[in-house]
Amino acid sequence: MRTPTRAPAPDWDATQQLPVVKRTATLPRGGSPHYYRPELDGLRAVAVLLVAAYHIWLGRISGGVDVFLLLTGFLITASLLRMAERDRKIHLGVYFGRLSSRLIPTAATVLLASLLITMFIVPMTRWKSSVGEILASALYFQNWKLAISSTDYLQQDQPASVVQHFWSLSIQGQFYVVWALLLIGVFALAARDMRRMRLLAGTAFGLIFAVSLAYSIYGTANNQVWTYFDTGARMWEFALGALFALFIGSISLPRQARLVLGWVGLLALVSCGMLVPDSTMFPGYIALWPTAAALLVIIAGTTHYQYGVDRFLTWAPIATLGTLGYGIFLWHWPLFIAFREISGEQTAGLFDGLGIIALSIILAYITKKAFDDGLRSLIPKRTVAQARWGLVIGISFIVPVLAVSLTWTQAIALDEQPMARITSADPEDIGTHPGALALRYPDSAAEIGQVPITPSPMAVRDDLPKMYEDDCHVGIDGDRARICEYGSDTPDVTLAVVGASRSAHWFPAIEARAEANNWRVLTITKSACLFTTGTSTYQGNTYHDCMAWRDDVVSILKDIQPDLVVTSSTRTESDQEYVPSGYIERWEELDELGLTVFGIRDTPIVDNDVVDCVARGDSCVYDTSHIPAEDPMIDNGRVPDNVIAADFTPYICPEQQCYAVIGNVLVYRDSRHISATYAATLAAMMEEQLLAALATLETD
Structure with a gap:
């Protein structure tokens, strides 16, 4: 939280004629002289x-x-x-x-x-x-x-x-x-x-x-x-x-x-x-x-x-x-x-x-x-x-x-350049701003050369998933879920993106391949509101709106019955990553409703000045060896069977090194969220894992 700072001095009395407290602490009345104190x-x-x-x-x-x-x-x-x-x-x-x-x-x-x-x-x-x-x-x-x-x-x-x-x-x-x-x-x-x-x-x-x-x-x-x-x-x-x-x-x-x-x-x-x-x-x-x-x-x-x-x-x-x-x-x-x-x-x-x-x-x-x-x-x-x-x-x-x-x-x-959306999965045509595809196809990426990054450091803080622009994301205030629908009009599959902003930031990768795969994508997200159980807090206070919103979301999911509930599966703090017990309890609740969870590993946290670092032209690489190299979901005996784990960390922080820029695309828009532009470059990898998850549903 940004700590509030202190205020300026008063006007020092516009008249400069201040009454003085005399020996008895009595102010002069009426037309008596004015004194300076x-x-x-x-x-x-x-x-x-x-x-x-x-x-x-x-x-x-x-x-x-x-x-x-x-x-x-x-x-x-x-x-x-x-x-x-x-x-x-x-x-x-x-x-x-x-x-x-x-x-x-x-x-x-x-x-x-x-x-x-x-x-x-x-x-x-x-x-x-x-x-x-x-x-x-x-x-x-x-x-x-x-x-x-x-x-x-x-x-x-x-x-x-x-x-x-x-x-x-x-x-x-x-x-x-x-x-x-x-x-x-x-x-x-x-x-x-x-x-x-x-x-x-x-x-x-x-x-x-x-x-x-x-x-x-x-x-x-x-x-x-x-x-x-x-x-x-x-x-x-x-x-x-x-x-x-x-x-x-x-x-x-x-x-x-x-x-x-x-x-x-x-x-x-x-x-x-x-x-x-x-x-x-x-x-x-x-x-x-x-x-x-x-x-x-x-x-x-x-x-x-x-x-x-x-x-x-x-x-x-x-x-x-x-x-x-x-x-x-x-x-x-x-x-x-x-x-x-x-x-x-x-x-x-x-x-x-x-x-x-x-x-x-x-x-x-x-x-x-x-x-x-x-x-x-x-x-x-x-x-x-x-x-x-x-x-x-x-x-x-x-x-x-x-x-x-x-x-x-x-x-x-005027200086805030338009933001590109790169979604190609063709190794022969990854363009000049491949983003995560540069890690997927390193041979092709070696030939792209140095070009201005996108989005620009000036514009990246506004590089948000589409549901923000469409007023589909619920802010801090608001206890009712807001649903928006994207993708195919005649879908074979329904995906529901649920959770807080670090669930929402994966949406561009899903939306980019929704039409091609005949997916309907529903967004149900809210700021600082983890899809968990128990008491939620925000800035030290009980977050009542979040708890009411979560209950509303469960009712909606029960009625809609999406094929997959896409949400965060781990929680990254400054020095650790773990699977919150509240997540597991929520997944068990969804299991009773017959719902399958596509749990995406949380992104590592980098320094608050990551965007400023890029603007200065510095080498901006952040070590994340303090968090597990392997997804904490793996071999976690408490995770119920209805949860399918997905991990895109290798395309964000390869070998536990987080780069501010990959494939000429700015990765982070702040210390905790990836930019919508970079998320879109993960579309091919997201598509593969979603298709694999959906395939397991067909075999069950």
Whole structure:
């Protein structure tokens, strides 16, 4: 599973006029002066350093991003309430103009830099997905794009992109819109009465907090990967900050108590990433840990103690880092990804990591000086001008990102060459792209020469069996079987291809010879759903849809009575291959129904970067001597008599060596699945074994 990464910092308050918690932790009300709280800059610094450190050195979640979301809710709510109190209205133009001029220039600069990193460092096989994510980040829906791709079984081997961290900036962008409209609605319902508005707003924030937190807990338990990126599962963190923006003024604690609370909060925040045993617990109830820790620091406020946490957080180096936090977050991730691509390491060493953080700070300082302290200072202070010029600045920075991304996307589409389907079994006519036939007829293959491989590394991830294109394959969601029919209209034989994606990837080899042999081929497949018994799991959760789908498939097979049920017979993990007991139990069930199983041995697993390796022009050969040379089905005493074993491993990994390219055809489309083009070149060998299996049925 692709591990979700952390989010960018909040907008650092569009007004830069933050209320300060005075000695009694009481916020000024109404028209009282606005104060700056330097300890919040320090809190941001701690959060962003935690995020960067955990990304660069540990590869796990720190809880720092949850602090960013809480602070965003706290500061934006305070800002909008002050605007409503001061002007008796909320100026949407000013609000979005300030946000636009503050957030977009730096973000757009990082996105343009990410395009350059993608072009010159990231393998071309990932250009399409990377540019798509950059485009999604520019349009503030990166979180939804990642939610879809992270739960898409076919995309889970994809490495993290240079802009994966923009998912949280997208959530914040959506929050800015929703929250402003919500408060405008509340203000209207309150008839512009601020006391009534606070009451209505508090009620709304409380409901959002409760519903969103409940959804987050439920979603994390049942579909953590999707929930992680889901805006609805994160709204409670914003709402919690908003509630404190409303009511922190009523909190009055002694200085001694606030001294203790401040340090407890900071220590709890720093320890969160170290003590939470599993990152997949986020963003459910466990996210209350870092958010509550941050709230303790906010409540502590200014203690005026020499050893108060506020003295540490307002220390000039820490506070300065906090003012650069937005830029540090945005820059550190693409720099880290560039390091990973160049070095081949997934985490950095001490000095490499410090170098990444130092460079992030330098770039953050440059962009802050150029945009926050430079460009924005030129905007007139008049309300209308602020709105107009803020939006103009934001749009002028984001348009180049959109233009380059869209142009590059079109260029990539033109480069994706058509995929050939090679099915000839004639040893005298194997063509220039024989694929597996090069192993079957080595003498003829010796004369084919070097030609561009097919499919291209750019296109191979989309080289799927036809049932995907025809919407016949059931994805992760869906508990009912979907049947599609291929081959002869007047068949003598019916074959049913059943199982998960590693059963489905044999389909092109079967379909290629179906018409010639008068076969009808039925496909009944589902992602990540092995045709087994017992409890199925997916990404750590019980896979209820799969279990219901399997039961449906058995009922269908009972009614159809195919001549052969074609499915996987073994299971290959990273360091072993075996016949799962659940497979055997399922075959015994089919035996009672009078059905025969054509069990195909699973394909060996190669490295995740197999396609990238080909794109680099490297020699891509993977040793599989750690798994049995012989099919584990052979001489397995538990396998029932209704199962016929088939093994095509010699045509994929001859002599326990897996080649990324055979016969000028790319073998693997990812680490676990063969390409549809290569599968089609196995047609002759598949035909032989199927005919032999069918012949045994006639003699029984």
